[in-house]
Amino acid sequence: MKTAKKLLMTAVVTTFVALSAGTAEAAKLRFTAKGEDSGIENATKRNKFFKLNFQEAPDNVYIKKFVFDLSPDANAIFDFTSGSPGGKGFPFEVSQNSDITDADIKNSFLSDDLQKLTVKFVDEAFSVGEILKFGVDTDRIAGGGKIDDGGDFGIADIKFKVTLSNGTKGKGVFDKKNPLKSVAIANITDPQPVPEPATILGLFAVSGLGAFSLKRSRH
Structure with missing residues (x-):
């Protein structure tokens, strides 16, 4: 009986x-x-x-949405309109030579504080190997005015967040490469979620019941 119970526990631990x-x-x-x-x-x-x-990304995993977040710089804003507060501006616009087109965009919206741009994609539209090229007016990055060079985003530690179609998330922070360029990398090391704690507890519960059944069968 001890051997059988030991085998069951070993199987559960191995599964875990x-x-x-x-x-x-x-x-x-x-x-x-x-x-x-x-x-x-x-x-x-x-x-x-x-x-x-x-x-x-793993097979059949797509980008569900991403958030472009200027909040690390308290003064930075997205400028969607002409006039106050940033002067002449323009909203999120997809480039003509982008792999992702307007038809792939489900919707996009700006937060009330003008610091977060959220872009949501049509299901299965944004797949591995594709690039979204776009423009959106920003102002006051890294203490500047209406002109934000690429390098300014790294100086200000501007960030972005992404949610994949399987629910996993990642984020990256811009790093300045030269005065006109910054790059942010998001690495999601486990894009396939591990089992919920309840699932693991269930496995142990099953093992306990199995051991109990074996014990009764011996008497």
């Missing part, structure tokens, strides 16, 4: 370890700010100052 470790693949996203200001690019009809590159 296997499920916890998983066979998850990494997910990786690279977000770049490059140029002399998104507003300048918009004026010259290029509109690709920002690039979100979905570099790696």
Whole structure:
């Protein structure tokens, strides 16, 4: 009986370890700010100052949404309109040569404090290997005025967050590469969630019942 119980407990522990470790693949996203200001690019009809590159992920995993967050710099804002507070501005606009198009965007909206831009994607629209190129006017990054160079985003530690279609999340913070370029990397090391605690407890409960049943069967 002790041998049978020991075997059951070993099986449960092995299952626990296997499920916890998983066979998850990494997910990786690279977000770049490059140029002399998104507003300048918009004026010259290029509109690709920002690039979100979905570099790696498990099969059949997509980007559900991302949040572009200026809040690490208390003075920074997104400037969607002409006039106060930032002067002449413009909202989130997808580049013409972007892999992700307007048709792939479910919706986008700006927070009340003008510091967070949220972009949601149509189901299964943003897959691995694709790049979203876009423009959006920002002001006052890293103590500047209406002109925000790419390097300013790294100086101010501007960040972004992403949610994948399987519910896992990641975030990255911009790092300055040169005066006109900053890059933020989000690495999601476990994009396939491990079992919930209740599931693990259930496994142990089953093992206990199995051991109890074996004990009764011996009498």
